[in-house]
Amino acid sequence: MNGSAVPVGSIFKIDFRYHPKIVQAVKELPERKFDHNDKTWSVPAKYRDEVERFCKVHKLQFGHKVVQERKFDFVIPPLPELTIQIPLKREPRPYQETGIAYAISRQRTFFGDDMGLGKTFQAIASIEALHQQGKAAYPCLIVCPSAVKENWKKEIEQTIHRKAVVLSDGMKKTYQEFFRTGLAQFYIVNYESMKKFFVELIDDPGIDPKTLKKRKPTLKHYHFNAKAIGFYNSIIFDESHRLKAVSTQAAKIAKGVSANKETIFLLTGTPLINKPSDLIAQLGIMNRLVELGGYKHFMEHYCDGPNGASNLKELNYNLNKVCFFRRNKTDPEVKKYLPDKSRQVILCDLNKESRKEYNHALADLESYMKSYKNADDEKIKQSMKGEVMVRIGILKNISARGKLKDAFEFIQELINAGEKVVVFVNLIEIVKAVQEAFPRSVRLTGAENAVQKQNSVDAFRTNKNVDVIVLNLKAGGVGVNGLQEVSTNICFIEFGWHAAIMDQAEDRLYRMGQHNNVMCTYFLGRDTIDEWNYDLIQKKRHIANTVTGNEDMTEVSIVDSFADLFTK
Template identity: 40%
Template sequence: MQIIDKGTHYEIPRPSRTVLNDLIKHHFPANVRVFDAARKVYVIQSTEGPKVTAFAQRRGFSVVKNVAPAIDYTKVEVPPAVESYGLDFGKLLKRDLFPFQTDGVSFWLKYAGTLCGDDMGLGKTTQAIAATIARQKLYGDAFPALIVCPASLKLNWQAEIKVNTGFDSIILTDTVKRTWPNFWRVMNVPFFIVNYESLKSFFVQKMPPAGQLLVKNIVFTEHSKLFNTIIFDEAHKLKDMSTQQAKFGVGLSFGPKYRGLLTGTPVVNNPKDLVPLLAIMGVLNSVFGGVKAFQDRYCPGGRGAQNLAELSYMLKKHGFYQRFKKEVAKDLPDKTRQVVTIPITNKEEYARAENSLVSYLYEMGKSSEEVQRSMNGEAMVRIGVLKKLSAQGKLKAAVEWIGTVLESGQKMVFFAHHKEIVLAIKREFPGSVTITGDDPVELRQANKNRFQEDPGCQLIICTYAAGGVGHTLTAASHWGCIEMGWNPKDQDQAEDRCHRIGQKNAVNCGYLIGEGTIDEDIYNLIDEKRKMINQIQGGGQDVEVSILKDLIKLLTK
């Protein structure tokens, strides 16, 4: 029998005799040995060279060098995984895919484990959903699927699944903790959504004793084996293998046939961050020879980074793809809007204020037209209270959402109405700058210049009144808001701080909307008025009043 010296590790083909298998396990303990079931070989770490040689001599085996010749990986291209599989990818969902997104779906279908590193705003969520639908159509074995994501994105995933596929999905909460499997078994609901912090609550049956927290020692529930597909959104949250969260993620990935990871920042510190992701993809042992061999090759001692061109090639060859906005700009609209629905944390306080407002509006409706006009000011104040409460209830999720953009190394322009909200966000991001009414004109200009010119300044937080016009903030192609005004023109002008001459990328505008709050009505009304104004190409001086009237009608239905 031949033992293959691969340079980075050794490979011993699994013997047919049980006694030889036992001898291999005896000489090479589990911390230096992994078994690649797909290729039926034992993978031994390169540090065990003397033991491998001694073992081979004692058993009459030969050690054969099979080290690939040196390759200039900077000049090696990986062929794109573009194949139609007999499907019209563009018609998989209820809305058309961009050409680069159909290429992404093709890539997902080529690999059972896929890591999508596309730039923010390129539709990683859409590609993941489309690939799952494609697999179900082709092979009938992709459902049910589990989506693991940050808490702030659960409702967004649910909405995207519904809009794109028409399918319902279940968010795993305490109310369905005992019954959620029945939604698949009885009702055939194909998608389930859970946040990272709830993995233990829903899928871990028994934790190992202190000091023995290894993936293999965690006992997962029987229900965790239900899924055929698992998708991790913002997968860089799993980068630290010493955390429970990463161990739960890796452990849950052993069952599903298809595994997907979405993150624009797969490496945050050094190549070691990839270890849990590669384990989930199913290539850590079979391609890279295990944790020790990977670290020895690409980040010795878990620090630093080396052989990066080779690592990039190997990743792309075995399930990783990444596109940036500038590469697919021809396919993208200049500006897109995305609604991110968020559950608020102050529901009871909000409900009391909403009930008070509705009661006031009913009384207002009983009054004469002249009295109603005089009451409009008070109605605006009370509606403003609701808007502010919604913003306060979204703060935690907003910070998480903004952090995701900044972690990717990109800049963001973020808008709010109330100064208290601006200051609360600034406290969470000390390196950020502001443009508010409290900032002197000189400071506003200095903050704007710093944001535009300093790579280390990633976030600028603006109020609509002070930052909505007259400022060029094209250093960012990501725009977001936690509060909205009344006038479509004002919203568009705020967005256009990024979307103006000098912008080299498509601009992605994110609206953080409080679930079940006045935000939903305001966003829809503004969108309707925007469409109307665009159609008639006129001004908008009366739009604010008409939105208020329409909003009052909605609240008093």
């Protein structure tokens, strides 16, 4: 039986597992009402005959309550244990071992773990595990956002004894030789570049005669490079929720590239079961939709209720049974293995305009540094230090402007995952750029008075429509409390010279009241002073009493270190 209609006083209580056809039918019963508290329908007892006919047509128990189906709570079984040895450079945590075991048993699956639990590590280890089992795993293609391409390369080389290469335009004809000569087993490309590597031609779909508008190309209009696609034995799609819209070019290309692949991993920290229709394209890429009843059943059974969602517990159960696993930072078996605070670096490519401006400013500084190093008089040299610091600051400012695209892309991924984000900057123009990119944001800088600052903090804490709070290091680095109640992600687009200054800023989230792992992300302009600046901060983190409070000493230390850098 699908449910029941039970007489309760002067009404019939109608209770059933959601199905769109039954919902439509119950809405046609006279004087029916829906009780939002217990999710049941009621019809006055005087319509007994109509209710009985309704139950007979839709196979509901009439007069007696059916309880067995309502008691079924879709208990998700535990993940399997890892039973093979994998040659890894670092030990996986116990929960990561079970994730790897699940992935290699399914091969086409989602890695749905919460952010910061090591989806990247688990995916890399799973590819190596499949190879150790004698399955075709290499070469492996990784498709990811542009901002994290270098992070994937670094993570691979720190996890296993394999090599990775980031695909570039100049490698289109030669990249396969990297695998044949043992120079690379992983190939990394961003979503926007998939077309140039895998699509030879897209047919013109023509004009729709009904609307007289140009049709969008469908998958059949794409002509793929079979040799390029056939080169890869496995594929990893990072931040796969980017593929949730079937109509996008990225989703179509991903579908074409994935055809007939035995190993396809989709990584996303975004909860997948809140909007089931987002899963359709991704399940199609893995060729898993048929195991969940096919497109029509999936739409009717899981996507046709209020807010486009229905039978979510059943969907979650079936997903976990077929091709999905997720652990949260708050899970007891996970939380005890997490560090209190983690740091990661995202290398960002400067835009062309900023790179040109940066190179010009760098050449100007190099010229000035020659004069500085050749100065014999200590008084003259001392007076020049201030000018060096100004010119170094110009380089930092140019880098900050040039890396915004990659930084904003990463921050948006956090927001898409339902996270609130704390962003630190220095320049007021970067504050404005952040707020323009993220309209659902508040600010806390030196321009606001005490009341305005507190209002920003309160809005970030209590208003679910506020995703980002942007602070500058001077105004927001100390004396701000409450952010840790709602956020675990802190991002630095700009940063200072001292480890202690940065630690104080990190401590806006890493403080009493924080019950989860805090992730601190530093955005560095590739091949810029940012990389040197970050290394300087890291070195000083190992030195006690970093801050002396003496600005002159700080200036001397930085300029002399920078002079040594130019000498090298």
